[in-house]
Amino acid sequence: MQIDRSIENAVMITTVKGRLDSSSAQRLDEVLAVIPEGSNGVLLDFAELVFISSAGLRVVLKAAKLARGASIPLAVCSLSPQVHEVFEVSGFSALIPIHQSRETALVALT
Amino acid sequence: MIDNGIDIRLVNDLSEMDRLGAALDAYADAADLPARVAFNVSLAVDEFVSNAINHGYADGRRGEIAVKVAREDGRLTLVICDDGDAFDPFTAPPPDLDASIEDRRIGGLGVHLVRRFADGSAYAREGGRNVVTLHFDLQGADTPH
Numbered sequence: 001m002q003i004d005r006s007i008e009n010a011v012m013i014t015t016v017k018g019r020l021d022s023s024s025a026q027r028l029d030e031v032l033a034v035i036p037e038g039s040n041g042v043l044l045d046f047a048e049l050v051f052i053s054s055a056g057l058r059v060v061l062k063a064a065k066l067a068r069g070a071s072i073p074l075a076v077c078s079l080s081p082q083v084h085e086v087f088e089v090s091g092f093s094a095l096i097p098i099h100q101s102r103e104t105a106l107v108a109l110t
Numbered sequence: 111m112i113d114n115g116i117d118i119r120l121v122n123d124l125s126e127m128d129r130l131g132a133a134l135d136a137y138a139d140a141a142d143l144p145a146r147v148a149f150n151v152s153l154a155v156d157e158f159v160s161n162a163i164n165h166g167y168a169d170g171r172r173g174e175i176a177v178k179v180a181r182e183d184g185r186l187t188l189v190i191c192d193d194g195d196a197f198d199p200f201t202a203p204p205p206d207l208d209a210s211i212e213d214r215r216i217g218g219l220g221v222h223l224v225r226r227f228a229d230g231s232a233y234a235r236e237g238g239r240n241v242v243t244l245h246f247d248l249q250g251a252d253t254p255h
Contacts, residue, residue, distance in 0.1 A: 021152075022160035023127035051149065053156040054220035064211050082149040089226045090219055091207030 003031050009110045011041040013102070017048035020056030028056070032063040035070055041109035042067050045102055047078035052086050064096055073097075077105040113141050115180040122163045122173035122194070130155060130177060137179060143186070147246050150227040151179065151188055154244050157220035158190045158199065162240070166194020185229070186246045191239050198233045199242065200225070 001024040002017040012035060016028060035042060044060065046052075060076070067074035077099040079087060087093045099105035116137050120126040134155060138148035159175055167173045175192040205218040225231060230245035 019131060021127065021131065021156045023124050023131075051152055051156075053153050053160075054216055054223060055156070055160065057219060058216040061211070061214055061216060068211050082146060086153070086223060089223055091205075094208075095211050095214065 001027065003028060005031070007036070007039070009106060010039060011043050011106055011109050012036055012039045013043045013045055015045040015048070019051040020049060020059070021051060021053050022055040025055040025059045029059045029062065032059065032066070035066060035072060039072060042072060042074040043102070043105050043109060044074075044076045045078055045105075046076055046080070046083055047102070049083055050080065052083050054090070057086070057090055057092060060092070060096070073109055075099055075105050075109055077102050113181050115178065117178050118176070120159070120175045120177070122167050122175060122192070124160065124163055126163075126175075127156070127160065130159065134179075141181065144248065147186060147248060150246055151186060153227060154188055154224045155190065157224050158242055159192075161199065161220065162190070162192040162194050166192055166197065166240070168195060181248070184247065184249045186248060188244045188246070190242045190244075193239050196235050197240060198235075200231060200233050 001019055004015040006013050014031065020028060042063065044063070064074050075097040078101055079098060084098070087098060097108065099108060116133055118130060118133050120130060131152065134152050155177060159177065162175055173193050175190065178189045180187050199221045202218050202221050205215065205222050209215070224244065228244040229247045232243045234241045
């Protein structure tokens, strides 16, 4: 799993590539534990995420709770069909906004 | 192509998950599994093997977990077998899928996902081992891996 971070229009973007599973989830959890000062939004870009299990969902939920506590919107974008289905079946699609692309997510978050 | 399936044995340590994931990916490619089936098998393995490692050996003893995948009669059969404490994952209470972000818990979600994505599931306690068997239909599962 590879994690990259960037900031665009004061939105903290975290790009996750590869597998977000029981052995890699902890690393993402550590990266998402702090929302940088001055962030107006948090975006998880999953365009190159090929796999997610409940261990990964746990980290996404924790990040969503952290953002909620800080009154900052959090969204995810660019899910593959399989990852999208995991969000649907787990009920996460009702909790967390899902956008088709990074561009539409950034419009919604800023 | 000869499809020999997978037969892999792991010790009960999460550091084994990478080796297991790599073996599954290699098999999915070699066997040309539909992307959807490859994903669902990978999900079931990650959920049940990590559960066994994290909860099955409360006294810290060394254990062995076996993962087998075989293709027969248009479906894939996955068997996960561990010598951890007796536990039937399918008796776990279902997660509350309607809870708010604040109240939402992850417990039970992995089993819920696997049940939804598999086409058949069974649990048995045999000879001091938990044996979870899952079936995934290959017919009708579109797009190749």
